Amino acid sequence: MGENIEKLKEHLRRISKFESAVSLLHWDLETYMPKNASNKRAEIIGEIAGYAFKEFTSEKTHELLQKAESEAQTIEDKALIRVTKKEYEKSKKIPPELFIEFQIETSKAQKAWENAKNEDNYKLFEPHLEKIVTLSREIADHLGYEENRYDALLDNYEPGIKTKELLNIIPKLRNSLINLLEKIENADKPKKDILNGKFEISKQKILSEYILKKLNYDFKSGRLDLSEHPFTITISHNDVRITTKYDENDIKKGLFGTIHECGHALYELGIPENLRGLPIGDGASMGIHESQSRFWENIIGRSLSFWKYFYPKLTEIFPHFSNIPLKEFWRGINTVEKSLIRVEADEVTYNLHIMLRFEIEESLINDKIKVSDLPDVWNKKMEEYIGIKPNSYKDGVLQDIHWAHGTFGYFPSYMLGNLYAAQIFNTIQKDLPNIESKIENGEFIDILNWLREKIHSKGxxxxxxxLIYQVTGERLNPNYFVDYLNSKYAKVYNL
Amino acid sequence: MGENIEKLKEHLRRISKFESAVSLLHWDLETYMPKNASNKRAEIIGEIAGYAFKEFTSEKTHELLQKAESEAQTIEDKALIRVTKKEYEKSKKIPPELFIEFQIETSKAQKAWENAKNEDNYKLFEPHLEKIVTLSREIADHLGYEENRYDALLDNYEPGIKTKELLNIIPKLRNSLINLLEKIENADKPKKDILNGKFEISKQKILSEYILKKLNYDFKSGRLDLSEHPFTITISHNDVRITTKYDENDIKKGLFGTIHECGHALYELGIPENLRGLPIGDGASMGIHESQSRFWENIIGRSLSFWKYFYPKLTEIFPHFSNIPLKEFWRGINTVEKSLIRVEADEVTYNLHIMLRFEIEESLINDKIKVSDLPDVWNKKMEEYIGIKPNSYKDGVLQDIHWAHGTFGYFPSYMLGNLYAAQIFNTIQKDLPNIESKIENGEFIDILNWLREKIHSKGxxxxxxxLIYQVTGERLNPNYFVDYLNSKYAKVYNL
Structure with a gap:
């Protein structure tokens, strides 16, 4: 009874142990590895990741899947078969030569992108991007799709949603955001320079750790370290680590960056042990993952209630804030601005940055625009959506590494994360009517338990x-996000 | 030409990448791993180490070895075949069931040992040790030997030396040490309490890093971290890490512990890249490894010349030393004492602690004494060799974890390390006549380059x-160690 399912699980869990090693090798590479070890490290990661991939795509996986399929009775086991089969079949659809070529080209492109960005010269990146777009189209064709070639790539990050749906959502959402942005532009600005100052790194660290503990991030099952780019990484069950980066001149970066990663980590830590090591022992999608990070970072972390609780601690650590009223501080961390750089964008403009990227990706993959026209397309859309235009490539089309990585289909996850987060928040507020006072008292465990029960535990x-339907009673509905923003920013800007 | 040798190397280097991952998983376990991850971590290490072992003991290794053997022309390639073949054949001699039983029993024994030590109750450990001794005898019998069963185990750590040779060396060495110890007992004692004080950990760290840099430990190819027990670990070429442990009340522990590990690390860092990842890309033996750590820790690190250079830095970091004359400090760090605990023993008594352990091991493995008689045997030998007797098991027979690990044959490496170090030092002094003034000026690179050329580069x-014959013109000769001690301690104690 279930004997082959057990064998399949054992096989997959064995593979996941090699993936755990790869994760630790990556984490170490980004945090503590001595500099001179980098070449060897790349070889070691390549060998072990390659072995794990080979084992997953082996005939053994295929056989075990076939034998186990009829044994699957529970929801978990049925999902295991479905998800594993899908991943297995996907990996078989791409010819190995194409896969290798893609790895080589994206690896070259990353260096070229760095170079091009440093030199602010799009031409240095263009031929690489050309190649990656061509290969991505080929990959999409191998993976297959019904309506839109971009669907094949989107499915890698957000299974079950179609390009058409995103294209349908966007115009109305964009208009709502632009409307709100215009209202804000005409309103009284919060005093932004109140956030200026020198923030000692060691003190920022104390603040971060204090907040992480209050948010129930368990340091016995995780760590906080420094890296060039913040990330969350799961090494194994009970080992989910966060990194952050502090800026001595900008407290917001390290602070909200840490809370963002904490959201990812709480999700990973909430995935049950019996799912871990299996393809279903993961976040539901990149979009759902991002909903958890954005929920804690923005909806909780930039709320007035949150700072009613944490402001005393903040002023204790950075005494110059004691001259600034809480409400002014709160308005300061919620300043909305037309800006060029996605990663620095506020809640209102952020999705506009994403839409622009999504539309460009979709056009590129479907051969509707040329790679050589990209800077022009970018600048035109920036003007149209956000109302400003970059003066350099590095503040424009060259700002993100994603296309050099070849991760076409990923950008929509950022937008979806924001939309899901607001939709989920709407439901939480109904289930936990006293949520605001809980936050004001620094009590976050009810919220976390709610997320664990409804989302995290489902892997x-x-x-x-x-999942979103189960949790909120609806499929994706962007109205919740628009309502959330309108309501919040009416208060921030006294609209 | 050499095609199969190349294939063999590729195969072995591939396996070594998995071993690199295992090393990193270990390092992380001892340094930064979140506490709750420990169970999973053991499983991950077990899986990957098991895979590497399986690959090494596979038919493929056997075939490649056979094909490559006739191609070996260079000294390196011939050594590669010899060492690989020996390791392969050894691994094949032990039946898998016995290997697994040994793993399980030693893993249980480690917990039992901890418990027994905490409760100071030998009886809690005795049945486990009984089992491990029995299994070790079986393993030795499978490995095979000519004269003495202990030879089979000794060969795991110190190939090429026999039990008989050690048993022959010991009486004279012991007498010399006991004679010196008696002379010292009757001499004027250095003022030992001059080393007392509170030593802030963060300052000890600065001192350790300062010394490591001066000793040419390259922080771009290594790191210094904290762990419960200090160790050196090689992750890959250009990635050799040290850990240490500071004691706020005893500056000697962290200081000399760090220099000790630095000696191991300099050895590992000196192994050429083309040998790394192969069975010949390692230290020559545990004894030779220990010679490097003890050389830097004791012969260099506890010399008056060394402190002539570093004392100003020490007094800068810990100003209370400025009231203490350099020579008194130097006498303080070279205090000789009859003591119960091996890891705290000085240069004179240390080898007496090892002889006792070696003789007990040899008798146990050859069934000449009973496990139940061990506490009595231990106490009698302590009285005879060092002249004091423990009042508890934890200060006596239960003090070391080694037997719980089942590493019978390892203890002699500590003694050999001391003997080799003095013998090597004797030769260095001839080759580098100005060595003392170099040390006094903080110039260690000539010494390191000498060790690199003669020892490290040979893997x-x-x-x-x-190797010792090549380097010093003689096989192991304990007289150099005795001469070194007599000459040094005549000065320390004004004998």
Whole structure:
């Protein structure tokens, strides 16, 4: 009874142990590895990741899947078969030569992108991007799709949602955001320079750790370290680590960056042990993952209630804030601005940055625009959506590494994360009517338990739209996000 | 030409990448791993180490070895075949069931040992030790030997040396040490309490890093971290890490512990890249490894010349030393004492602690004494060799974890390390006549380059006795150690 399912699980869990080693090798590479070790490290990671991939795509996986399929009775086991089969079949659809070529080209492109960005010269990156777009189209064709070639790539990050749906959502959402942005532009600005100052790194660290503990991030199952780019990484069950980066001149970066990663980490830590090591022992999608990080970073972390609780601690650590009223501080961390750089964008403009990227990606993959026209397309859309235009490539089309990585289909996750987060928040507020006072008292465990029960504990058992439906009673509905923003920013800007 | 040798190397280097991952998983376990991850971590290490072992003991290794053997022309390649073949054949001699039983029993024994030590109750450990001794005898019998069963185990750590040779060396060495110890007992004692004080950990760290840099430990190819027990670990070429442990009340522990590990690390960092990842890309033996750590820790690190250079830095970091004359400090760090605990023993008594352990091990493995009689045997030998007797098991027979690990045959390495170090030092002094003034000026690179050329760069190409012969013109000769001690301690104690 279930004997082959057990064998399949054992096989997959064995593979996941090699993936755990790869994760630790990566984490170490980004945090503590001595500089001179980098070449060898790349070889070691390549060998072990390659072995794990070979084992997953082996005939053994295929056989075990076939034998186990009829034994699957529970929801978990059925999902296991479905998700594993899908990943297995996907990996078989791409010819190995194409896969290798893609790895080589993206690895070259990353260096070229760095170079091009440093030199502010799009031409240095263009031929690489050309190649990657061509290969990505080929990959999409191998993976297959019904309506839109971009669907094949989107499915890698957000299974169950189609390009058409995103294209349908966007115009109305964009208009709402632009409307709000215009209102804000005409309103009284919060005093932004109140956030200026020198923030000693060691003190920022104390603040971060204090907040992480209050948010129930368990340091016995995780760590906080420094790296060039903040990230969350799961090494194994009970080992989910965060990194952050502090800026001595900008307290917001390290602070909200840490809370953002904490959201990812709480999700990973909430995935049950019995799912871990299996393809269903993961976040439901990149979009759902991002919903958790954005929920804690923005909806909780930039709320007035949150700072009613944490402001005394903040002023204790950085005494110059004691001259600044809480409400002014709160308005300061919620300043909305037309800006060029996505990663520095506020809640209102952020999704506009994403839409622009998504539309460009979709056009590129479907051969509707040329790689050589990209800077022009970018600048035109920036003007149209956000109302400003970059004066350099590095503040424009060259700002993100994603296309050099070849991760076409990923950008929509950022937008979806924001939309899901607001939709989920709407439901939480109904289930936990005293949520605001809980936050004001620094009590976050009810919120976390709610997320654990409804989302984290489900791992990847459900596709994101099914999960969101179960949790909120609806599929993706961007209205919640628009309502959340309108209501919040009416207060921030006294609209 | 050499095609199969190349294939063999590729195969072995591939396996070594998995071993690199295991090393990193270990390092992380001892330094930064979140506490709750420990169970999973053991499983991950077990899986990957097991895979590497399986690959090494596979038919493929056997075939490649056979094909490559006739192609070996260079000294390196011949050594590669010899060392690989020996390791392969050894691994094949032990039945898998016995290997697994040994793993399980030693893993249980470690917990039992901890418990027994905490409760100071030998009876809690006795049945486990009984089992491990029995299994070790079986393993030795499978490995095979000519004269003495202990030879089979000794060969795991110090190939090429026999039990008989050690048993022959010991009586004279012991007498010399006891004679010196008696002379010292009757001499004027250095003022030992001059080393007392509170030593802030952060300052000890600065001192350690300062010394490591001066000793040419390259922080771009290594790191210094904290762990419960200090160790050196090689992750890959250009990645050799040290850990240490500071004691706020005893500056000696962290200081000399760090220099000790630095000696191991300099050895590992000196192994050439083309040998790394191969069975010959390692230290020649545990004894030779220990010679490097003890050389830097004791012969260099506890010399008056060394402190002539570093004392100003020490007094800068810990100003209370400025009231203490350099020579008194130097006498303080070289205090000789009859003591119960091996790891705290001085240069004179240390080898007496080892002899006792070696003789007990040899008797146990050859069934000449009973495990139940061990506490009595221990106490009697302590009285005879060092002249004091423990009042508890934890200060006596239960003090070391080694037997719980089942590493019978390892203890002699500590003694051999001291003997080799003095013998090597004797030769260095001839080759570098101005060595003392170099040390006094904080110039260690000539010494390191000498060690690199003569020892480190050779990896495991030569068996330890051949290497020592090449380096010093003689096989192991304990007289150099006795001369070194007599000459040094005549000065320390004004004998």
């Amino acid at each position: 990847k058992i459900y596709e994101p739209q099914d | 495991k190409i030569y068996e330890p006795q051949d």
